[in-house]
Amino acid sequence: xxxxxxxxxxxxxxxxxxxxxxxAPTGESGAELAVLGRLAxxxxxxxxxxMDAVEGRSTTGMHAAARLATARGLVATVADDPTTALPLLLxxxxxxxxxxxxxxxVDGPHALAALVACxxxxxxxxxxxxxxxxxxxxxxxxxxxxxxxxxxxxxxxDGRSALAMAERxxxxxxxxxxxIDLAVLAVEAGVARRRGDLDAMSQAWRRARPTLLRVPPDLxxxxxxxxxxxxGARLGDRGTVETCLAAxxxxxxxxxxxxxxxxxxxxxxxxxAIA
Numbered sequence: 001x002x003x004x005x006x007x008x009x010x011x012x013x014x015x016x017x018x019x020x021x022x023x024a025p026t027g028e029s030g031a032e033l034a035v036l037g038r039l040a041x042x043x044x045x046x047x048x049x050x051m052d053a054v055e056g057r058s059t060t061g062m063h064a065a066a067r068l069a070t071a072r073g074l075v076a077t078v079a080d081d082p083t084t085a086l087p088l089l090l091x092x093x094x095x096x097x098x099x100x101x102x103x104x105x106v107d108g109p110h111a112l113a114a115l116v117a118c119x120x121x122x123x124x125x126x127x128x129x130x131x132x133x134x135x136x137x138x139x140x141x142x143x144x145x146x147x148x149x150x151x152x153x154x155x156x157x158d159g160r161s162a163l164a165m166a167e168r169x170x171x172x173x174x175x176x177x178x179x180i181d182l183a184v185l186a187v188e189a190g191v192a193r194r195r196g197d198l199d200a201m202s203q204a205w206r207r208a209r210p211t212l213l214r215v216p217p218d219l220x221x222x223x224x225x226x227x228x229x230x231x232g233a234r235l236g237d238r239g240t241v242e243t244c245l246a247a248x249x250x251x252x253x254x255x256x257x258x259x260x261x262x263x264x265x266x267x268x269x270x271x272x273a274i275a
Contacts, residue, residue, distance in 0.1 A: 005033050012179045014040040014218055022050060032067040035074050036112075040218040042254035044078045051075050062099030066092050070109045077116055078258040085260065086120060089113035093129065108133075111144045115220065118151065119260050127152045143172045143180065150187045151223070159191040178215045182208060186224030189231040201231050209240055217248050219261045226268030233275035241272060 001020050008017040018037025021030045034050035051071055073088030092109035110133040117126035130149050133141075150165035166187040169180065185208040192200035208228050217225055225244065232241045252262050 002030060002033070005030075005037070009033060009037065010179075011177060012215065012218065012221075014038075018043070018046065018050070022053075032071045035071040039074050039078065039255075040220050042219065042251045044255050044258075047075055047078070062095055066095035066099055066109060069095055070112060073109070073116070074112065077119075077260045078255060082258065082260045086113065086116050086122070086125075089116055090129070093133075108141050111141050111148060114145075114148045114152075116260065118148070118155070118223065119264065121263075123152050123155050127156075143169045146172065147180070147183045147187070151183070154187050154190045154194075157194070159195060162187050162191050178211045179221060182211055182215070182221060182228070183224045186227040190227045193227075193231055193234060198235075202235055204228070205231050205235055205237070209237070212244050213240065217244070217251050219251065219255065222248065222251075222261060223264050226264055226271075230268060230271045230275060233272040245269065245272065 001023055005017045005020040008014075008020065014037040018034050018041075021033035021037060023030075031050050031054040034053075035047045038044075038046035038050055054068065054071075069088055069092035073085050073092055076082060076085035076088055079085070089109055090113050093113050096109050110129055114126040114129040114133075117123070117129060126148065130145050130152065133145055134149075146165050146169035150162045150169065153159075153165060154162035166184045170184050185204045189201055189204035189208070192198075192204060205228065209232070212225065212228060225248065229241050229244055232244075248265055252258075252265060255261065
């Protein structure tokens with residue numbers, strides 16, 4: 001059951017992932033995937049129920065402790081006071097490292113901590129998290145770490161490194177994951193926009209547009225989608241941009257407009273309006 005839930009998570013089928021993970025007989029790891037799946041689709045109440053289901057259980061083993069800390073950190077990102085979210089995810093990363101090598105669920109606490117750091121505009125911290133995970137030598141979640149490194153480099157103005165890391169992520173495996181494809185194209189579109197390269201921006205937008213219309217947004221993809229929508233607005237595709245923005249607004253409203261996940265979408269909307 002956990003394997004199936006993990007495969008679905010990698011394909012972005014979060015609702016079904018959460019259903020399977022909630023049915024898994026094992027406690028902590030099933031709860032972690034259930035929390036992640038519910039949170040990704042904006043089901044905050046469902047994420048909290050999944051967390052409550054195991055909160056009172058005794059935890060044995062470092063990996064179990066790391067997974068529970070990850071789940072707590074994810075739930076904290078939608079709390080009224082989200083300041084504990086990043087420290088909890090950093091603690092989960094530390095516990096995971098102390099536990100020793102073992103294949104993780106989806107991408108592990110390092111990637112989630114770096115993602116939340118990016119949402120909080122803490123790009124220096126995010127870069128250090130990714131660098132530390134890479135120094136550890138583990139190949140778990142390597143494609144995601146490459147994408148995070150590419151995204152951080154783009155945000156910090158290093159377009160050459162961003163494109164190189166995005167291409168490495170693309171080359172690591174072509175498994176048909178729409179989420180990976182969108183993230184890579186978002187980096188390419190973002191670098192092209194910052195360079196004023198309309199041809200490269202148009203190529204990235206044309207490749208991303210069918211997927212944007214086919215795949216519903218989730219909280220974990222809001223920043224890449226936003227970058228693509230700014231490019232689409234710059235290229236004059238108002239219909240597609242407005243359709244996707246409406247879907248993002250519905251997702252955030254379902255989640256209660258949590259500041260950690262809402263900030264960048266509001267900024268992207270401003271950039272779309274200017275474009």
